[in-house]
Amino acid sequence: MSVTPKAIRRFCMLSGALLATLALATSVSAAAPFPAATPVVSDDLTPNPSGKVAEPADDVAHPGVTTEWWYASFMDPASLRQFVVAIFTAPVPMVAATMMYADGTSPVSRSAQVPVPFAGDPHGGPVADGQPGVRTSGGEISYDRARHAYHVRLNSSVRGDVWLDRGQLPGATGIIDLRNQGQWMGWTSPVATSTVTGWVQMPNGQPIDVTGWRGYHDHNWGNFTMVDQAADGWEWGLSHEPDGGASIIGGLVRRGGQWTGAVVDVRPGGTRVCTSSTLSLTDWVSGPTPLSGSTFALPGTITATCGPRERYHFTKTFHLTEPVVADEGVLAASFEAPYTTVPDSHGMFEHIRSLLARIEQAQR
Numbered sequence: 086m087s088v089t090p091k092a093i094r095r096f097c098m099l100s101g102a103l104l105a106t107l108a109l110a111t112s113v114s115a116a117a118p119f120p121a122a123t124p125v126v127s128d129d130l131t132p133n134p135s136g137k138v139a140e141p142a143d144d145v146a147h148p149g150v151t152t153e154w155w156y157a158s159f160m161d162p163a164s165l166r167q168f169v170v171a172i173f174t175a176p177v178p179m180v181a182a183t184m185m186y187a188d189g190t191s192p193v194s195r196s197a198q199v200p201v202p203f204a205g206d207p208h209g210g211p212v213a214d215g216q217p218g219v220r221t222s223g224g225e226i227s228y229d230r231a232r233h234a235y236h237v238r239l240n241s242s243v244r245g246d247v248w249l250d251r252g253q254l255p256g257a258t259g260i261i262d263l264r265n266q267g268q269w270m271g272w273t274s275p276v277a278t279s280t281v282t283g284w285v286q287m288p289n290g291q292p293i294d295v296t297g298w299r300g301y302h303d304h305n306w307g308n309f310t311m312v313d314q315a316a317d318g319w320e321w322g323l324s325h326e327p328d329g330g331a332s333i334i335g336g337l338v339r340r341g342g343q344w345t346g347a348v349v350d351v352r353p354g355g356t357r358v359c360t361s362s363t364l365s366l367t368d369w370v371s372g373p374t375p376l377s378g379s380t381f382a383l384p385g386t387i388t389a390t391c392g393p394r395e396r397y398h399f400t401k402t403f404h405l406t407e408p409v410v411a412d413e414g415v416l417a418a419s420f421e422a423p424y425t426t427v428p429d430s431h432g433m434f435e436h437i438r439s440l441l442a443r444i445e446q447a448q449r
Contacts, residue, residue: 126342136360247283324432
């Protein structure tokens with residue numbers, strides 16, 4: 086199958102993580118009827134037997150799945166700029182990257198004349214070697230066994246060479262059943278937080294030294310596609326914290342508003358994973374999309390607590406610092422919107438809802 090520019094653009098608009106970058110850089114379609122908020126309705130409190138602390142062995146490719154991508158982000162604690170790259174192998178092979186906080190003062194430009202820097206390039210498919218990470222003609226996210234560290238190298242229109250090699254700590258691994266049309270999603274975060282060494286360069290830009298920035302890497306795969314409305318959405322957030330640790334909330338909202346997901350406490354002394362949790366979304370704020378002016382309500386406070394049958398018992402709370410909204414009609418989201426957990430932390434959160442879920446919420 087040939088990959089045309091039109092196909093790439095369509096794929097970016099309809100694929101989870103990449104929807105963020107294109108939606109912030111291109112025109113936004115007409116908004117759905119907006120409820121004042123899109124909370125969860127219930128929580129699945131059954132512990133997930135597939136959940137555990139992540140390791141590189143969980144990070145291998147899964148040929149034959151509907152959707153698969155490897156993701157890395159590097160965040161500057163000083164300016165809060167954030168570089169994000171995703172290497173997709175399914176359904177369309179491509180490397181995509183964006184630089185958030187491009188002007189150093191706000192997450193995205195509110196002006197159509199100054200779009201968020203974005204790059205998207207096809208690649209020739211992954212190398213089938215059975216090793217952790219992904220290697221393609223356009224770039225790679227690979228695990229170096231000798232250094233016990235991940236290495237990101239990019240050689241498409243976006244370039245870079247970054248090691249996640251200082252203070253790297255693992256997150257969680259697990260598989261979620263959407264309980265709809267046989268769809269399921271796998272997720273592993275072998276690097277929940279780290280301090281990185283290296284550089285990145287957007288097209289037509291200058292090299293940016295990211296040494297000292299905090300780094301994250303995860304990998305998503307499965308038989309799912311958010312655009313078919315088989316799930317109401319997802320909640321995913323990461324906060325890099327000053328002690329070298331991190332906090333993570335990650336999971337899906339099934340049809341009917343049921344939350345199913347994990348809450349993860351990452352410390353230099355060890356990682357704790359609760360595979361079931363309660364989720365509270367409160368203090369709603371309406372954020373405008375950068376170009377269309379339509380709004381999507383974001384939770385100002387997001388709190389996840391370990392379920393009652395978990396080994397551990399802790400709570401994580403994320404606080405919104407600035408609403409960043411993308412609305413493509415079929416999906417609306419706060420992609421990599423800035424949130425914090427504890428003082429001097431810096432992180433992001435994605436609150437995503439499908440068109441069908443928003444319509445149903447407005448009618449409740």
